[in-house]
Amino acid sequence: MVLLLMFLLLAVVRTNYGLWNTDIPLSDEASYIRKAFNLYTSGDISTCLFYDIYIVLFRYITDDPIIAHYCVRFIASLSSVIGLFLLLSSIKGVNVYGAFIMALLWNITLLNTPLVQHNNIHLFTFALACFAGFFWLVNLGKSAKIFSIVLLVIVIFIRLEYVLLLFLLGAQRTTLWLNELKHKGWRKQRRLQLSFAAGVIVISGVAYCVAHNANRLFSYIDRYLSMILWQCYTAFVVARGGIQIDPMTEFSTVMNKQFPGASDVFEALLINPIEVVRYCVLNGISNVSHIYYILAQHSILLPNGLETYGLYPMRQLIGYQVVWFEQVIFVLWIGFGTMWLIIRRLQSGNLQRMWFNDYVVFIVSLAAVSITPLMLLVPEPRYWIMVIPLFFWGPAALISKYSEIHSNKVMLTLSIMMSLFVVSPICTLSINSSVYRDKDLVMDLRDRLSTFDNNNVKGLGYYPTPLLVFAIPGRSKVSMNPNEFKGSSYESLVKTNEYDLIIVDENLKMTQQYKLEKPFFETLLQHPDTFGYELILKSKGRSGPIWIFLRSRHKIIGPGIYFGERGNAAQYQQEGWFGPDKVFTRTKGKSAELLITIPKSKTDIIMYAEIDPFVVPGKLEKQRVTIYINDRKAGEWIVSGPGEYNVTIPHDYLEGCELKISLELPDAASPADLGVSSDSRILGLGVRTIKISEK
Secondary structure: OHHHHHHHHHHHHHHOOOHHHOOOOOHHHHHHHHHHHHHHHHOOOOOOHHHHHHHHHHHHOOOOHHHHHHHHHHHHHHHHHHHHHHHHHOOOOOOHHHHHHHHHHHHOEOOOOHHHOOOOHHHHHHHHHHHHHHHHHOOOOHHHHHHHHHHHHHHHHHOHHHHHHHHHHHHHHHHHHHHHHHHOOOOHHHHHHHHHHHHHHHHHHHHHHHHHOHHHHHHHHHHHHHHHHHHHHHHHHHHOOOOOOOOOOOOHHHHHHHOOOOOOHHHHHHHOHHHHHHHHHHHHHHHHOOOOHHHHOEOOOOOOOHHHHOOHHHHHOHHHHHHHHHHHHHHHHHHHHHHHHHHHHHHHOOHHHHHHOHHHHHHHHHHHOOHHHHHHOOOOHHHHHHHHHHHHHHHHHHHHHHHHHOOHHHHHHHHHHHHHHHOOOOOOOOOOOOOOOHHHHHHHHHHHOOOOOOOOEEEEEOOOHHHHHHHOOOOEEEEOOHHHHOOOOHHHHHHOOOOOEEEEEHHHHOOHHHHHOHHHHHHHHHOHHHHOEEEEEEEEEOOEEEEEEEEOOOOEEEEEEEOOOOOOHHHOEOOOEEEEOOOOEEEEOOEEEEEEEOOOOOOOEEEEEEEEEOOEOOOEOOEEEEEEEOOEEEEEEEEOOOEEEEEEEOHHHOEOOEEEEEEEOOOOEOHHHHOOOOOOOOEEEEEEEEEEEEO
16 A cells, blocks of 8 residues: 555655646635735634635744745646545445545546645645545544544634535544444433433534534635525526626625625525525526536546647647546546446445445535535536546446456555656646636746835735735735725725725726726726826637736826837837846946837936846946936936935926937946956846836
8 A cells, every 4th residue: 555655655756746837826726825824924823724824834834925826736637536535445345446546547637736726725625635534444443533623623724615514524424323223222212312421422512512603604604605595696696697697796686686785604594595595496407407517527638637728729729639538437437437336335235235335425415515515506626526436446346346356466556657647748748838817927026126125015816816815025015996985986996096006907897887987997997197097918818818907106298118028118119128027127338218208297207227237246236327308418326226316306307398318338248358247248238127217
């Protein structure tokens, strides 16, 4: 078993190779990271182990949420593979070879590979449940059972729906206990009396806990269920052509119509119980019809999920048909193994005793946990992964039966060969690129805000959580949508001047709010200075174009000039510039020029420039910069480090609306001349932004 575990570890490491190149996660995961970061900065811990893992990473490994998230992704992948292997191997009729091969297949299943594993709280919770199942089923005495229950309690604090698993296990143990008393000769009346007394004690204990934590408990349950019902029910209505709104943020329109006056899920159930039941039944039927998504999310040839992740042109390639055929074979294999197991159970004739088999009850009860997300949530496979052990049980048992016919050496050789294939470069594609590249957008925003001196950055946008959490670690306050402001409009919020960042993207354009305030948004996109903002970044996000505006620290006149790959500086550059780097553009030679047009001003103006000088400690400590405006000297800078520098331009230097800016750089030098590299370019400054404001 130790050798097989080592091969599993190697397979997981190989599948996760290139993890650091993957994209940042979606908003739900970013919200978890944000809460964990707040707990970390306040010195607190959480009752949720998922948050505590992030807190430990922030405290001892890194305070960068991107790196911490990648660590959690790997932990979730590794623990789910090992946990599933241990759980399957503890089932009667399944040996280590059957469990190993199915765990290898799970390792390269798209739901477990890191490229599509954005919301990994579900995978992590599933892994803990598998470990709990191993200790519940393995014959290690009462201490193992107690540890299993502790793990399940931890799981419930992470995902509430797993309480059903603990309840079913408790019901089974109670049945076994009563059956044991029956065999000891206890009369039926006495057993009922004892059961009643035990029930009273348990109910009293639960009632005591609820009474002392009623508000907190019901508040937690209500938040958990209400958001599910509000958003998913609205998505259910929208999908059926009922209304054109965004279900994630504008659900109040639907809720006020179907459940008028309801402030929580319990009130909604009282106001319109028929509609709640109708939704749960129809949504459950729809989701069950799509449950095969779990098995279809599988590929040995493409374990990192490139096709699912967005490379849709792959459908035109011959290789896509191979992957599709492979997924069909996998689904048929799971179905064949499951049918074989069912037939074996029917032939044994002891179906009535299944309730007394711990492994049957645990696997079925774990699958039963999926009832809640199947009935309430949207059809996303990651919500249903708790049924995986039930699906993998049959094939694992079939492989184990085959190993009984052949020697263990044959099975060991087969397992090693399969694991070597899984970790081979032919099978596993390294993650060397990402499709959406929200991570690039985040890193660009970090660079743009590197000189922004506000330690409490507040942002407004349509789900800006990932952008702000990852771009401004620990410094941002997020306002996600106008629903949080009791119907306030975006325009009124922007005009409060409370928000440092305004984020507009394609998702926002699809909302009802955008349609209602379209003139405002068009003005914001074209003339952000009207509201006191400046455009600092325009990029392509996950859903299309994205505009990010920063509240102006100065009253800007004329164009804001942004250098770098995504900047607008090229149209203003004259002589003396190299091609753009990622976030700045370097001057070329001993001088550089810009030509811009500004509105006529009746006062002096100020030019602000964000600069990274080319300096080499011990050889070139500073860069002298002489600024000429329309061929007249306006001032000098001594630039020894990155920062914002300014110069006042007298009004009589201004000739009409054109402004010729010349930078003389007598200290510019090449890295080759200074002996630091072979780069022979004459470098002076790396310019990030130049802005003009009235004095």
